[in-house]
Amino acid sequence: MAEPERTERKLRPAPLLFEPSEAVADPEHFFDLESIEDPRELLARATELTLAFRAAAERAMEFQAVAAAQLADPRRFDRLDPALIASEAEWTEDYALKMIEFGETLQRGGGPGRG
Helix, strand or coil: CCCCCCCCCCCCCCCCCCCCHHHHHCCCCCCCHHHCCCHHHHHHHHHHHHHHHHHHHHHHHHHHHHHHHHHHCCCCCCCCCHHHHHHHHCCCHHHHHHHHHHHHHHHHCCCCCCC
16 A cells, blocks of 8 residues: 655645634534535644634744733833733733743744744
């Protein structure tokens, strides 16, 4: 049996598209995956979405960290302490401190996606 051809993964995941408003009314609807009948096509599209959601979550987390670092910046007259940042973001205070530190690192490196 011949080994299946391996294709290189795309460097960027599929873009996330907003669900149409009618999809909100149908809890079974999810990016039109339920309408794909071919299992290989379903696997490919579901994988693209999984990678896109991961990339989006990582990017959003970087922006959270930068915002936390900016809010905690001692040069700001309206700076927030880590406990308040944690409360607003629904984090523990320890996690807020780590996110502030991560955000500072990202800022030194040029911002989210570059650090």
